[in-house]
Amino acid sequence: MLEVRDLKKHFRIRHNPLARLRGHRDHIVRAIDGVTFEICEGEVLGLVGESGCGKTTLAKTVLRLYLPTNGDVLFRGQSVFGMGRNELKQLRREAQIVFQDSNSTLDPRMNARHMLEEPLLLHRMGQRSERRQRIASMMEKVMLSPAFLKRHPAELSGGQRQRLSMARALIIEPRLVIADEPLAGLDPIVSTQLLDLMLCLKREMGLTYLFISHDLSTVTYASDRIAVMYKGRIVEIIDGERFQSGALHPYTRFLQSPERLPVESEVNGDIHFRHGNGGKGCVFHEKCPNRTSICTESSPGLRDIAPGHKVACHLVN
Amino acid sequence: MKELLKVTGLNVVFDTPAGRVHANRGINLMVNENETLGLMGESGCGKTVLFLSLLRLQQPGRIVSGSIVFDGRDLTKLTTSEMQQVRGRQIALVPQDHSTALNPAFTVGQQLNEALLVRDNGGGLWKTSLIGCSGRGSQAFQEEVKAVLGELALGDLVDTGRLLGRYPHQLSGGIRQRVLIAMALLGHPRMLIADEPTTALDRASRVQTLEVLNRLCERMTMLIISHDLDAIRTTCERVAVMYGGRIIETGPMLSVFRNPRHPYTRLFLSCQKFSRGDVLPEVTGDVLNLIDFPLGCSFHPRCPRAMPVCSELEPAEVHVDDTMVACHLYATGETTC
16 A cells, blocks of 8 residues: 655754854754555554654655655555645545644644544535534544534643544545554553554554554554664564564564663764764664674665565574 | 651642532552652542642642641641742652753753752742852862762763753753752752653663662652553552542552552553553543542442442542552452451
8 A cells, every 4th residue: 555665864954154163063864764664455554663763754754744855655556756736635635644742733723623624624525514424423433522522622631632633634534544653641541542442443444554653562562563663764574463572683672672772872962963874884783782793884674584574684584 | 667758638629610620639648768659540630739739839729638747747737938948858859741841041050050059048039040150160069960960870971061061952851851850859858759750751761760760769768650650660669549539559569560459450550561462451431520520439430340339438448458448349348457
């Protein structure tokens, strides 16, 4: 359904002249650096990685909210970046995104009804009465009572807001939903409830998910396949069932283990300079416990290890 | 062991246009000296109001009844200026949101300096407004700050000059969180309250923050509020579970985690432990509305083991082995001690 080919997105950080005088040089942040994967119809692909590894940038670039530096994204065989106006509008109908922070992505001055009606109006879907009906049934699907239609985001709890943003994305009946950390910042009970709801809706409406999270347990629970991202690259793609026991990349194994990595630098600016490693060597070589000389020199590509299992590591056969 | 904090029958209400919100209803809580207590509960159950009330920062809420005895003194009866001596010096708070708790317009060094100024001179605005002036940029200040930061594993960053001169936005979340802990520690408090110290942190910095907290537990009294079970498990000796403004279960950490007695505690713990292929724990109902309570036990509409009595009578606190539970299931017969 969706095919991502060698996608790259680099941001150029330009400093103002004064900062340049003080020694801040312009540099490039390689937010995504050559990512290739595909999502099949009806599948849940989980994407995990620590904060700052490029997950959100990837989600936005896939839907052409950012223009890529290189590479291509095919949605049902058609390039997302070559689409004309009408095709793009059709894409926006079929592929929706649920953003990370429901606090800031819902308009504080719109009530729930307006928020749910807006996508229907934009896509010219239905007469007034039909829109009303759709909104009512959508509210029922996400288990919000009709009384909430008059409420503004500030009057909703975190879980309710997140359900409202799900409803807003789903009301135009998309096929692909990109959910960017939908459960972040919710307490365990509410997030379990929401995860359950998302999986129910998937079955009911036949959705395909790209499920982004840094919480391994929910991703492992929900995903058919899991992609692990580190510093703008995908280092491993593996079946959800084999994820716990069969993961091979050292970074994935680190994520699963309770130990921590040696942290060589924690001040943000420095991380950015090293982000993507300038294309030389494996992205993980600085922290990898079993690196060899080849790891610092050439960058490993994603290779098939077994059917449905790809790893980017020199040391895995 | 000596009792440091004892809360008895604390009731806190907020009067709102929609009605009276009962945020805390008869809280009984006890923290021993040098003990770490973990407070768990879903959002909206009154955790934050509870510890704000401990510092008398609960405005616009009101403490209707109950007492908060800290080190032999009842905090609810202190005057404002006496209370000011308690805040920061006796009980210090590490606020929840590390991205908004630091002032973006001052460097980390200036803000740590401010914490010291407040400690030494009292909290008068006219004195603290001098922050940024380098009056206290002296040797003593430097050393004290360095000692505290060294304890929090930030010593190298200070040495290389990459911390004190930086503004909060230049630091990662984990470092900001530890800077906040450092600010609290500079007041030499007897008790530290950490509100959700590990949420909104990624994995690596979360582990680091936990290590720091773990080290601190050994020499301080702490109250850690969190719904991150790992954080509680690694740091706390005793835990308390809160629901609907009441504490429904307290006991030693291992005992509660291995053998949760209250149905709500069971539900809460099961929500973080599921693995692939399990059926998700059934969660019905919404967060409790603290204005209109159901009669009886506040958990009974969602409780899988509700009995007729649950909707009529509010359960009393019962001791079962080494834990305290507020549930009718244990009110009768052999399970009671």
